[in-house]
Amino acid sequence: MDSVVSFAGWMPAGLQNAAETGTSVRAVIFEDDIAIWRGQDGLARAWQNRCPHRGMRLSYGIVRENRLTCLYHGWTYDGTGGCAHIPAHPDLVPPKSIRAKAYGCVETGGMIWVARSESSEPPPQISGTWMPCRTMQVNRSLTGLAEVLGTGKANLALAMGAWAGQLRVAGLQGAVLLAVQPMGARGAMLHACVTGPEDLTRASDWIESLRGHLERPIAA
Amino acid sequence: MKLYDYVLSGNCYKIRLFMAFLDLDYEKVGVDFYPGREHKSDSFLAINPLGQLPVLEDNGVVIRDAQAILVYLANRHDPSGQWWPQADHAQFAQVVQWLAFADSITGTSSAARLHDMLGYDLDIVAARAGAHRLFRILDSHLSQQEFEGHHWIAGPSPTIADIACFPYTALAGDGGIDTFYYPAIQRWIHRLTRLPRYHNMPGINVFA
Ligand SMILES: N[C@@H](CCC(=O)N[C@@H](CS)C(=O)NCC(=O)O)C(=O)O
Ligand code: FES
Numbered sequence: 001m002d003s004v005v006s007f008a009g010w011m012p013a014g015l016q017n018a019a020e021t022g023t024s025v026r027a028v029i030f031e032d033d034i035a036i037w038r039g040q041d042g043l044a045r046a047w048q049n050r051c052p053h054r055g056m057r058l059s060y061g062i063v064r065e066n067r068l069t070c071l072y073h074g075w076t077y078d079g080t081g082g083c084a085h086i087p088a089h090p091d092l093v094p095p096k097s098i099r100a101k102a103y104g105c106v107e108t109g110g111m112i113w114v115a116r117s118e119s120s121e122p123p124p125q126i127s128g129t130w131m132p133c134r135t136m137q138v139n140r141s142l143t144g145l146a147e148v149l150g151t152g153k154a155n156l157a158l159a160m161g162a163w164a165g166q167l168r169v170a171g172l173q174g175a176v177l178l179a180v181q182p183m184g185a186r187g188a189m190l191h192a193c194v195t196g197p198e199d200l201t202r203a204s205d206w207i208e209s210l211r212g213h214l215e216r217p218i219a220a
Numbered sequence: 221m222k223l224y225d226y227v228l229s230g231n232c233y234k235i236r237l238f239m240a241f242l243d244l245d246y247e248k249v250g251v252d253f254y255p256g257r258e259h260k261s262d263s264f265l266a267i268n269p270l271g272q273l274p275v276l277e278d279n280g281v282v283i284r285d286a287q288a289i290l291v292y293l294a295n296r297h298d299p300s301g302q303w304w305p306q307a308d309h310a311q312f313a314q315v316v317q318w319l320a321f322a323d324s325i326t327g328t329s330s331a332a333r334l335h336d337m338l339g340y341d342l343d344i345v346a347a348r349a350g351a352h353r354l355f356r357i358l359d360s361h362l363s364q365q366e367f368e369g370h371h372w373i374a375g376p377s378p379t380i381a382d383i384a385c386f387p388y389t390a391l392a393g394d395g396g397i398d399t400f401y402y403p404a405i406q407r408w409i410h411r412l413t414r415l416p417r418y419h420n421m422p423g424i425n426v427f428a
Contacts, residue, residue, distance in 0.1 A: 014403065015403065017403070017407070018403045018406070020407060020410065023406075023410050025400060025403075025406055026400040027400070028400075059400070134363055135403045137401035137402075186398070189401075197367070200367040201364065201367055204360070204363060204364070204367070208360065
C-alpha cells in the first residue's frame with residue numbers, strides 16, 4: 001500500500017525523551033527496524049536493529065558509558081558502531097570489519113531524526129525550542145492517513161509538506177509540532193511537541209482525539 | 221511465609237519482586253505449572269479452588285490472587301506505608317483501581333503469552349487487541365503523570381500498583397505484542413528496573 005513512498009531522506013524516529021541516557025529503544029520506519037540508544041555523553045545513535053554476530057535486536061542491548069553491549073553474547077560496540085570487545089575471545093582485538101550498521105541521527109525540534117547512511121540530504125533544522133509531549137501509534141496506513149488528513153476537519157495535509165509541520169490548535173498558547181513516522185503494516189507513529197509546559201496536557205488530549213478521528217473507518 | 225510459585229509466571233514474579241523490595245525471607249514451593257499442570261491437581265485445588273498461582277500461606281492464613289497478596293504484604297511488612305499509601309483517599313482509590321487494571325493485563329497480555337509460548341487454545345487476535353487497548357490507557361496515564369512531574373502510576377513514589385502492572389507489561393513481547401508503541405511505558409519499565417533490590421525474571425529483557 002505504501003510502496004509509492006519509501007525511506008529516503010530524514011525521517012522522524014521518536015521524541016527526544018524516547019531514548020533516555022543509558023537506554024536503547026526500538027523504532028520502525030517503513031520496513032526498517034532500528035535501535036536508538038543514548039550513551040552517557042548524551043548523544044543519540046541509530047543503528048540497524050540487528051547484531052552483526054547473530055542478529056539479536058540491539059534495542060535489547062545494554063548501554064554502559066558510550067558503548068552498547070548485545071544482550072545475547074555480549075559483543076560490545078563503541079559509539080561509532082565498531083566492535084570493541086567479544087567476551088568469548090577476551091584477548092582478541094575485533095577486526096575492523098565487524099560493525100553495526102549506523103544510520104545518520106540528529107536531534108532537532110524535540111525529536112530524533114534518522115536517515116540511511118547513503119542519503120546525501122542535509123539534516124533537518126527546525127527552529128525554535130520544542131518540548132516533547134506525546135507519541136502515539138495510530139492504526140492507519142500512510143495512504144489512509146493522507147486520505148483522512150487531507151479531507152478531515154483538521155486539514156493537516158496542508159501543514160505537512162514533509163514528515164513534520166507546525167499547527168495551530170484551538171485552546172493552546174503556542175503551536176504544536178506534529179510529525180508522522182510511517183511503519184508500513186503497523187500503521188504510523190504520531191509525534192507531538194509543544195512550545196511550553198502549559199500546553200502539555202491540552203496538546204496530549206488533542207492528539208488523542210486526532211487519533212480517534214484518524215482511526216474511524218473510512219466510508220467506502 | 222510460603223509462596224506457591226512457578227518461575228515463569230508473571231503473577232508469581234509480582235510477589236517475588238515485592239518480597240525483594242521489602243527484603244523479606246520466605247519459602248518457595250515450586251508448582252509444576254508446565255508441563256505437569258500441577259496447579260489443577262486435587263492437592264493444589266484444595267489450596268486454591270481456582271487452580272491458579274500464586275498462593276501465599278502465612279501463619280495459617282491462605283491468600284490467593286497476586287494483588288491480594290501484595291496488599292497483605294504491604295500492610296504487614298511495610299511500616300513506611302510507601303507501597304500502599306492510605307492517608308490520601310483519592311490516592312488510595314487510585315492504587316485499588318490500578319490493581320484491578322493489572323488483572324485485566326493478565327487476562328489479555330498473559331493470555332497472548334500462554335498462546336505463543338505454551339500453545340494455549342484461545343482467541344489470540346482478541347487477546348492482543350485487548351492488551352493494546354489497555355497499554356494505550358496506561359501509556360496515556362503515565363504521560364499525564366510525567367506532565368505532573370510524577371514517575372509512577374499512583375503518585376510521586378512507586379506503589380504496589382506499579383508492581384502489579386509491571387510483569388505482563390514488560391513480558392508482552394512474548395505474546396507478540398509490541399510495546400515499543402508506548403514510550404511512556406518504556407520509560408516507566410526502565411525506571412522500575414533501576415529501583416534498589418530490583419531483580420529480573422527470565423523474559424524481561426531490560427537491564428538497569
Ligand atoms: N487474578 C489472579 C490470576 C492469576 C493467574 O492467572 N495465574 C496464572 C499463572 S501466571 C494461572 O495460574 N493460570 C492458570 C489458570 O488460570 O487456570 C492473580 O492475580 O493472581
Ligand atoms: S547476537 Fe549479538 S552478541 Fe551474539
